[in-house]
Amino acid sequence: xxxxxxxxxxxxxxxxxxxxxxxxxxxxxxxxxxxxxxxxxxxxxxxxxxxxxxxxxxxxxxxxxxxxxxxxxxxxxxxxxxxxxxxxxxxxxxxxxxxxxxxxxxxxxxxxxxxxxxxxxxxxxxxxxxxxxxxxxxxxxxxxxxxxxxxxxxxxxxxxxxxxxxxxxxxxxxxxxxxxxxxxxxxxxxxxxxxxxxxxxxxxxxxxxxxxxxxxxxxxxxxxxxxxxxxxxxxxxxxxxxxxxxxxxxxxxxxxxxxxxxxxxxxxxxxxxxxxxxxxxxxxxxxxxxxxxxxxxxxxxxxxxxxxxxxxxxxxxxxxxxxxxxxxxxxxxxxxxxxxxxxxxxxxxxxxxxxxxxxxxxxxxxxxxxxxxxxxxxxxxxxxxxxxxxxxxxxxxxxxxxxxxxxxxxxxxxxxxxxxxxxxxxxxxxxxxxxxxxxxxxxxx
Amino acid sequence: xxxxxxxxxxxxxxxxxxxxxxxxxxxxxxxxxxxxxxxxxxxxxxxxxxxxxxxxxxxxxxxxxxxxxxxxxxxx
Numbered sequence: 001x002x003x004x005x006x007x008x009x010x011x012x013x014x015x016x017x018x019x020x021x022x023x024x025x026x027x028x029x030x031x032x033x034x035x036x037x038x039x040x041x042x043x044x045x046x047x048x049x050x051x052x053x054x055x056x057x058x059x060x061x062x063x064x065x066x067x068x069x070x071x072x073x074x075x076x077x078x079x080x081x082x083x084x085x086x087x088x089x090x091x092x093x094x095x096x097x098x099x100x101x102x103x104x105x106x107x108x109x110x111x112x113x114x115x116x117x118x119x120x121x122x123x124x125x126x127x128x129x130x131x132x133x134x135x136x137x138x139x140x141x142x143x144x145x146x147x148x149x150x151x152x153x154x155x156x157x158x159x160x161x162x163x164x165x166x167x168x169x170x171x172x173x174x175x176x177x178x179x180x181x182x183x184x185x186x187x188x189x190x191x192x193x194x195x196x197x198x199x200x201x202x203x204x205x206x207x208x209x210x211x212x213x214x215x216x217x218x219x220x221x222x223x224x225x226x227x228x229x230x231x232x233x234x235x236x237x238x239x240x241x242x243x244x245x246x247x248x249x250x251x252x253x254x255x256x257x258x259x260x261x262x263x264x265x266x267x268x269x270x271x272x273x274x275x276x277x278x279x280x281x282x283x284x285x286x287x288x289x290x291x292x293x294x295x296x297x298x299x300x301x302x303x304x305x306x307x308x309x310x311x312x313x314x315x316x317x318x319x320x321x322x323x324x325x326x327x328x329x330x331x332x333x334x335x336x337x338x339x340x341x342x343x344x345x346x347x348x349x350x351x352x353x354x355x356x357x358x359x360x361x362x363x364x365x366x367x368x369x370x371x372x373x374x375x376x377x378x379x380x381x382x383x384x385x386x387x388x389x390x391x392x393x394x395x396x397x398x399x400x401x402x403x404x405x406x407x408x409x410x411x412x413x414x415x416x417x418x419x420x421x422x423x424x425x426x427x428x429x430x431x432x433x434x435x436x437x438x439x440x441x442x443x444x445x
Numbered sequence: 446x447x448x449x450x451x452x453x454x455x456x457x458x459x460x461x462x463x464x465x466x467x468x469x470x471x472x473x474x475x476x477x478x479x480x481x482x483x484x485x486x487x488x489x490x491x492x493x494x495x496x497x498x499x500x501x502x503x504x505x506x507x508x509x510x511x512x513x514x515x516x517x518x519x520x521x
Contacts, residue, residue, distance in 0.1 A: 134454035144504060144517070153502055153519045161498040162453050167517050168505045187507050263495045270457070270491045273464050277484040280467035284477055287470075 007086065014084035017091060023082040026093065028054065029101060032074045037063070045070065047078060047093070055092035056080070062096050065175070067109040067210075075101035106206065110213045114240055117215070122222045123243045129227040131247065131259055137164040137194035138259055139226070141184040144169035148202040148231075148252040155256035160263055166193045172201035177211035182220035189224040197224070198255045199241060200231030212239035221245055231255035398430035416441055453494045460487040 004012075017023055030047035037043045041060025046053050056078055070076065080095035100108045117123065138156060142149050144167055153165055168188050170180040181199065188197045199221060201209070211217060212232045221228050221244045230245030231252040242248040249255030300307060390396060394404060405413040406426045413419060419438055427434040451459070463484035466472060472480060504517040 134452075134457070136452065136454075139505075150519050153500075153517075157500040161500040162494060164501040164503070165517075166503055166505050166514065183507070187505065187512060191505075191512055193505060193512075263498075266453075266457070267492065267495050270460070270488055270495070273460050274485070274488040276464045277460075277467050277481055277488075280464065280470070281477060281481040284467070284470060284472075284474070288474060 010084060010086045010089060013091070014086065017082050017084055026082060027077060027079045028093065029075070029077050030054070032070050032076055033072050035070055035072050043070065047076070055090055056095050057092055058095040058098060066098060067106055068100060068112055070098060077101050106210055110240065113213060113215045113218065114243065117218055117240065117244065122218065128246045131227050131229070132195045134261055135163045135195045135259055137166060139166045139168060139188040139194035139197035141168045141170055141181060141188055141197055141199045142201055142252070143172045146202055148200060151253045152198060152256040155253050156260050159257065160260035163260060172211060173204065173208045178214040178216045181211055182216045185217070185220040185224055185228070189226050192226070194226065196227045196229065196259045198229045198231050198249070198252065198259065199245065200249070200252050200255060201233070202252060203233045203237070209233050209237055209239055212241040217241055218244045229255045229258055395430055398428070404428040417443065449490065451490065453491060456487050456490045456494065460484055460491060463487065
């Protein structure tokens, strides 16, 4: 009995499965469950129906071409090859294509992208930028070949040749178209090539217009700082680009008309402005003329002297008034001066001097009188005194025999003992004197 | 004096300003006449720009260092 290892058995099964042709080219219908898509980009899910389940793997290399996002519960048709994953012992389908069952994948994608971007607010009206009135340049992100680019250029040339045109050539259909369109929008915006851009293409099938329904193009339009006009296909075609763009034009030609003012109308506008300024200046001059005429007729100018005399009169009146004021002022001052003089007279010392003078005179008189009386009195008293004095005079005493003795210094000698013998003395008598020498001095005792 | 290098939009804007100012009638006469003359120059400039403008069409190619442009011919 042969004993196999697990790997040996697994390899036998794997060999059987991979060598069975029908199992390598399977198309299966089922419902997605347990869908997961990790950062690696590979997709894993279980395809199930009422009675069975099958594990499905879709590697990132295939998964990135899907135009819709698979979700749980979605009915799909998967194509791929069956194989065995040895490590888990599972057999699983390695899918290379996945289509929604029922609705077309493209339509489903359109709906899904639209719903997602709507939820994110990319279609919000308040995000819409307004177009410049007079673009200096217009950028066209479209195919460089084909009718669309030509129609747009010719329309712009006819309406507003002042605007330069920059064509950013991109593929507008095929697998790489979404990338190229997004990149073209990015380039036009990044380098500020213009002040408005038109993104679009001419008419085509739903599949041909599909690039303008992709998320990458929608996001590029939303990210642009420059106003974007979307112009895809015909009137009836509606793309996601139309929802995201700032303005949707029905066709490329319509877009070119939308972004450009009409030169013919502008010319008319300029003509009107010219007429208006001419009218305004003419009107101004006419008005000034009339005004000058009116002024010329005023009395100021027709009879200027009248205004001079009116002024003169005023001046005269003022002068008179002024003089009167001056006079009043002087009189007022005069009055005050007089009053001050009067008051001054009252307080002046002259009067007091007069009074003092009178008083002085009277005092003088009284003094004279008093003196006179006094003198008489005194004279009388003097006579009497003299008489009395004469009675006391040494002369009269001397007449009676007394003498006055003086020493050599003419001092009256009152004591004998102060004299020395030999001293000269003088002896005054009433009728003359004697020069004497002392012979002796004697004490009375 | 008007600058010949004014863009059409700028020239038209200035012209509209002139007309508004003249129509308001609040300018001194000298000023009004000067504005009027400026206005006439702007009219001529706008007209010339519209009449003689030649559309320039270029095709833009992205390169490693940035972008390059070259003329793009479109026959009517």
